Amino acid sequence: MNGAEITQLFDYLFMVMLLFIGLAIIRLQNLFAVVMLTGVYSLIAAAWFVSLSAADVAITEAAVGAGISTVLLLAAMLLTSGKAKPTTAFRHWAALVVMTAAGAAVFYALGDLPVYGAADSPANTGVGMAYIDRTPAEINIPNVVTAVLASYRGFDTMGEVFVVFAAGVGVALLLNLSGRGKRGED
Amino acid sequence: MNPYVVLRVVSKLLIPLIFLFGFYVHFHGEYSPGGGFSAGVVLGVGVILYALIFGMDAARKAVPPWWARIGMAMGAFIFAGVGFVSLFMGGNFLDYTALDPNRTYLGQHLGIVAVEFGVRMSVTAVIIAIFYAFAGRERTGDTAEG
Amino acid sequence: MIEIIADRFTYAVILVLMMVGLYAVIATGNLVKRMVGLSIFQTSVFLLYIATAKVTGGGPAIFDYSDLAARTIPEDAIYANPLPHVLILTAIVVGVATLAMGLALVVRIREVYGTIEDDELSEIDHDDELKKGV
Numbered sequence: 391m392n393g394a395e396i397t398q399l400f401d402y403l404f405m406v407m408l409l410f411i412g413l414a415i416i417r418l419q420n421l422f423a424v425v426m427l428t429g430v431y432s433l434i435a436a437a438w439f440v441s442l443s444a445a446d447v448a449i450t451e452a453a454v455g456a457g458i459s460t461v462l463l464l465a466a467m468l469l470t471s472g473k474a475k476p477t478t479a480f481r482h483w484a485a486l487v488v489m490t491a492a493g494a495a496v497f498y499a500l501g502d503l504p505v506y507g508a509a510d511s512p513a514n515t516g517v518g519m520a521y522i523d524r525t526p527a528e529i530n531i532p533n534v535v536t537a538v539l540a541s542y543r544g545f546d547t548m549g550e551v552f553v554v555f556a557a558g559v560g561v562a563l564l565l566n567l568s569g570r571g572k573r574g575e576d
Numbered sequence: 577m578n579p580y581v582v583l584r585v586v587s588k589l590l591i592p593l594i595f596l597f598g599f600y601v602h603f604h605g606e607y608s609p610g611g612g613f614s615a616g617v618v619l620g621v622g623v624i625l626y627a628l629i630f631g632m633d634a635a636r637k638a639v640p641p642w643w644a645r646i647g648m649a650m651g652a653f654i655f656a657g658v659g660f661v662s663l664f665m666g667g668n669f670l671d672y673t674a675l676d677p678n679r680t681y682l683g684q685h686l687g688i689v690a691v692e693f694g695v696r697m698s699v700t701a702v703i704i705a706i707f708y709a710f711a712g713r714e715r716t717g718d719t720a721e722g
Numbered sequence: 723m724i725e726i727i728a729d730r731f732t733y734a735v736i737l738v739l740m741m742v743g744l745y746a747v748i749a750t751g752n753l754v755k756r757m758v759g760l761s762i763f764q765t766s767v768f769l770l771y772i773a774t775a776k777v778t779g780g781g782p783a784i785f786d787y788s789d790l791a792a793r794t795i796p797e798d799a800i801y802a803n804p805l806p807h808v809l810i811l812t813a814i815v816v817g818v819a820t821l822a823m824g825l826a827l828v829v830r831i832r833e834v835y836g837t838i839e840d841d842e843l844s845e846i847d848h849d850d851e852l853k854k855g856v
Contacts, residue, residue, distance in 0.1 A: 394779065405735045412742035412762060421754055428758050435765050443802040444772045445609035445782045447810050449601065451768070453617040454818045458703055459761060461624055462818070465710035466754055466825040470832040474752035475839050485748035493741045500737065505729040507778035509800065514777055518805035522783055527793045530681040531606040531688065534783035534804040535811065539611060540688040540695075543808060544670040547691070548655050550812040551698050555652045557819030558702035562645070564826040565709035609782065613815045699815055706822040716833055 397441050404438040419474045421467045429460035446535045580629075587629045594622040602696050606685070612692035616699025623700075624707050632711055644705035651698025658690045732773050739766040753828045753838040757821060764817050768810045775806035783807075 411431045418424050432455020439448035477485075504511030521538050529537040539547055602615030627635035659670040667674025672687025727734055743766055746759030780800035789795050832838050835846055 401732065405732075408739055409735070409742070412739055412746075415758060415762065416742065416746050416749065421752070424755055424758055428761060431762060432765060435769060438769065439772055442772045442776045443780060443782045444775065444807045444810070445784075446611065446614065447768070447772060447807050447814065449609055449614040450617060450811055450814045451765075453614065453621055454814050455765065457621040458617065458624070458707075458818050459821060461628075461707065462710060462822050462825055463754065463758065465707075465713075466757075466829055469710070469713055469715050469829045470754055470838045471752075474750055474755045477749045477751075481749050481751065485745045488748055489741050489745045492744055493737070496737050496740070497734070500730055500734060501726045503730050503733050504774065506732045506773065507776050509777045509780075511774070513774050513806075514803045518775070518803035521804055522795070522801055526785060526790055526795055528681065529684045529688075530790060530793070531685065532785040532787065532790055533606055533608065533611075534785070534801070535609070535807050536605050536611045536688065536692070537684075538804055538808045539613075539811065540691045541670075541672055541684055544659070544672075544687075544691060547695065547812060548652075548659065548670065550816055551652050551655050551695055553816050554702050554819045555648050555698055557816075557823045558648045558705050560823050561706045561709050561826045564823075564830055565713055608784065611811075613811055617815065617818075702819060706819070709826065710822075710829070713829065 400441055401438065404434055404441070407434050408438075419476055421472050421474055422464075424474075425460060425463040425467055428463060429456045432456050432459060446533075583629055587625055591622055591626055594625065595619060598622060602692065605692060606688060612695030613699055615692075616696045617703065619696070619700045620703030620707070623704050627707065627711060632708075636708070639704060641705070641708050644701045644708065647697050647701025648705060651694045651696070651701060654694030654697065655691055658687055658694070662687065733770065736766055736770045736773060739769070742766075751840040753831065753840065754825070757824050757828065760824075761817070761821055768814065771806045771810050775803040777802050 408431060411427050411434070415424050415427050415431070418427070432451060436448045436452040436455060439445075439451055504513060508514065521542055522534055525531070525534050525537045529541055531537055598615050598618035601610035601618055602612060605611035605615065623635065623639050626638065658672075662671050662674045663669050665674045670687075670691075672684045672691075673679055673681070674683060675686050676683030740763055743759050743763030746762060747756055750756055750759065777800055780802045783801040783804040785795060789799075828838055831843070835843055837843060837846075
């Protein structure tokens with residue numbers, strides 16, 4: 391068994407774990423368990439990112455998904471309620487119908503996706519590989535992801551930073567950043 | 577007053593390491609996986625851990641909320657500022673090659689470091705600000721209708 | 723049919739995960755659980771993007787120093803496509819910022835209405851409108 395086969399086995403393991411966690415999140419009504427399983431889901435997704443050779447993404451997903459999202463969801467849960475009402479039969483069937491319709495649509499399109507891991511797929515032959523070829527001479531730093539993020543697509547990243555800034559301002563406006571709650575009212 | 581001695585001792589050991597790792601991820605981002613976004617998130621997690629273990633008041637003393645408020649804006653400002661500097665030095669907007677008078681890749685290095693600094697500052701500050709906003713809120717409205 | 727799915731098995735599993743997230747969003751009336759469903763859906767979309775960037779036998783797109791000094795990379799080097807990594811890296815951080823925004827709205831809704839179940843919310847709204855005589 392070589393390295394690639396072992397990685398593939400790990401991938402199957404991650405798939406099974408993610409599916410089980412997803413189903414458990416649907417079934418559970420206790421929000422604390424749901425929030426914790428969401429953190430686990432993100433952490434396993436981060437492990438899968440490593441095996442899909444996306445190391446930068448994995449670091450961010452591990453810190454965001456297992457750290458910050460979980461803390462925020464826990465805080466929101468404590469500020470609201472700890473238990474969800476059980477799903478009604480009508481909602482269950484409605485969701486199942488929507489899910490089946492959407493699922494049929496995406497699975498119909500599955501055949502148009504490139505073969506998994508193909509180097510000659512349209513997604514992997516265009517601009518992405520051109521960045522790899524040009525980075526050594528133009529930017530001259532080893533990590534191509536950083537080069538594309540900060541330099542080639544700098545304008546895109548600037549927009550993202552402004553979106554993050556806007557979200558921070560929005561939360562601060564909704565929930566009073568100075569953090570004293572509704573002090574003015576009581 | 578805090579009964580969780582093990583948690584306090586372990587987190588006192590861990591928090592400096594988390595910050596060190598955050599700065600490593602930032603400054604080593606050109607050579608290994610990492611960069612401004614990841615580093616900002618890791619640094620934010622360090623502050624959140626401190627606040628969870630030692631309480632909000634201690635955290636507010638260590639990292640005052642107005643730091644987060646200013647940092648949010650400053651990070652975005654630095655990013656756009658680098659773009660305008662390269663514009664005024666004769667290049668296009670965010671064309672870092674123009675930052676070096678000889679037009680070599682050194683300008684790119686300089687621009688990437690500056691931009692990543694802005695990203696890291698903004699992301700850290702936003703995450704701390706969001707956490708303060710949620711954690712400082714008290715549970716109210718229990719007597720409301722419904 | 724079988725070979726189409728066999729070649730794209732990873733994508734098929736990720737699409738199932740996406741549908742699980744979609745079900746979680748629609749089936750529950752609890753707003754916090756709905757945000758959880760959205761974040762599962764979002765993580766699955768990230769996985770789909772990163773899976774398309776995978777190249778068999780390729781590692782992360784990080785060069786050796788010797789290649790950098792020569793200003794060129796060897797012909798036979800295989801790297802994963804860096805472009806989806808960049809898009810998803812920023813999308814993750816934006817995703818947590820928007821998640822926080824949504825949760826802040828949920829907290830405010832709880833403070834005003836006293837509940838976060840959407841059927842109760844629409845009942846309260848309905849009663850208010852009846853009282854106003856709309």
